[in-house]
Amino acid sequence: MSAPDLTHNRFESLPDGPFPRLNALIEGIQPGKAPIIMSLGEPQHPFPAFVSETIAAHAKEFGKYPPISGTPDFRAAVAAWLGRRYGLGPDVIGPRKPLDPELQILPVNGTREALFNIAFVATPLSKAGQKPAILMPNPFYQCYAAAALAAGAEPVYVAATRENDFIPDFGALPEELLARTAMIYFCSPANPQGAVASLDYLKDLIGLARRHGILLAIDECYAEIYDREPPAGALQAAIELSGSLDNVVVFHSLSKRSSLPGLRSGFISGDRDFLMRFRNFRNIAAPQVPLPIMAASAAAWRDESHVEENRARYRTKIDAAERILGNRFGFYRPAGGFFLWLDVGDGEAAARDLWAKGGVKVLPGKYLSREDSGSAIHGGGGNPGAAYIRVALVNEQAATEEALSRIADIL
Numbered sequence: 001m002s003a004p005d006l007t008h009n010r011f012e013s014l015p016d017g018p019f020p021r022l023n024a025l026i027e028g029i030q031p032g033k034a035p036i037i038m039s040l041g042e043p044q045h046p047f048p049a050f051v052s053e054t055i056a057a058h059a060k061e062f063g064k065y066p067p068i069s070g071t072p073d074f075r076a077a078v079a080a081w082l083g084r085r086y087g088l089g090p091d092v093i094g095p096r097k098p099l100d101p102e103l104q105i106l107p108v109n110g111t112r113e114a115l116f117n118i119a120f121v122a123t124p125l126s127k128a129g130q131k132p133a134i135l136m137p138n139p140f141y142q143c144y145a146a147a148a149l150a151a152g153a154e155p156v157y158v159a160a161t162r163e164n165d166f167i168p169d170f171g172a173l174p175e176e177l178l179a180r181t182a183m184i185y186f187c188s189p190a191n192p193q194g195a196v197a198s199l200d201y202l203k204d205l206i207g208l209a210r211r212h213g214i215l216l217a218i219d220e221c222y223a224e225i226y227d228r229e230p231p232a233g234a235l236q237a238a239i240e241l242s243g244s245l246d247n248v249v250v251f252h253s254l255s256k257r258s259s260l261p262g263l264r265s266g267f268i269s270g271d272r273d274f275l276m277r278f279r280n281f282r283n284i285a286a287p288q289v290p291l292p293i294m295a296a297s298a299a300a301w302r303d304e305s306h307v308e309e310n311r312a313r314y315r316t317k318i319d320a321a322e323r324i325l326g327n328r329f330g331f332y333r334p335a336g337g338f339f340l341w342l343d344v345g346d347g348e349a350a351a352r353d354l355w356a357k358g359g360v361k362v363l364p365g366k367y368l369s370r371e372d373s374g375s376a377i378h379g380g381g382g383n384p385g386a387a388y389i390r391v392a393l394v395n396e397q398a399a400t401e402e403a404l405s406r407i408a409d410i411l
């Protein structure tokens, strides 16, 4: 009897993650100076003291299984934040309103697991008699492609390049493709480019999704890190468009907002019917958020002062980048998020050089993108990230400025 084939062919087209690829790229190369890590988007600003205090005060609740739909206190804190952040009044948020917190706010164990798990519930066996497609920007957060493949959908990468201001034009895709599209992942502010979609763009996208029976998974985990204007949100766009949240699910996280990537805490909200189905699925298959974590998270969603401080720190680092890099490498101030997306000609070569000569670890943009299909709609062929490096401004000010000066000197 032959041994069973344990390779998961479904994932054949999935490359290794960006960070193992980066480690392989610089393997054996000694850093030229004391290392400064700017490859990983891991916020390093201090988080508020009340987080640890609240966890300690609720520690006994680690002895209980948490409910998948969270606590009333958590949902109330999130509902209040959504109301403040997106100008949604009591006519929108409340029992039997378009956004009923009881039914339409779900805690998640960090948004990554929810971005992954959503694909299982959103992907039918076939759509328009064909294999379902899941669309995503290119470059993109790598979890989207893994989710699409795991759910048996075809991931379709839609170019987000300088030519379209880093915002993909899903509406320009062929009708045949849109007809079999089950879900679209979209990220605003975008990782890696920091582009922010306008309210009108979001409304158009929601209209498109509704016409074609598509679910929108709108990744807004950088919504609180912005340069000037607070980015518009998809819930707000949906309500303005039609007074309902149909076809829209948004993802929010404390990882960036509150510099708590290790807390693993976020939430999703949106389309009522879909969220009820997703909740039922999650009740069987998804990780719950521990009760003490939920209590600390509720406190974090209720507090704005630490978020303002956090945002100001990023802004000061972007000011420094503007001063140090000027208009080299296609520098622009990202409207949202905390990444610089620099056009250095050859991102892999630059990443290697920066490590070897300056000890600065950055991520080649190629590892966040795929070769596209080569049609004009997809961006005309090639890998849209290949010329870029992504620089995460997550270190403290002095280390960030030192690294930016090294980048300017070396490249």
Ligand SMILES: Cc1ncc(COP(=O)(O)O)c(C=O)c1O
Pocket: 041, 109, 110, 111, 112, 113, 115, 141, 187, 191, 219, 221, 252, 253, 254, 255, 261, 264, 265, 266
């Ligand atoms: C675009 C994007 N979405 C989602 C996530 C996941 O964040 P978390 O699981 O910490 O909420 C990240 C994390 O880096 C991200 O960059």
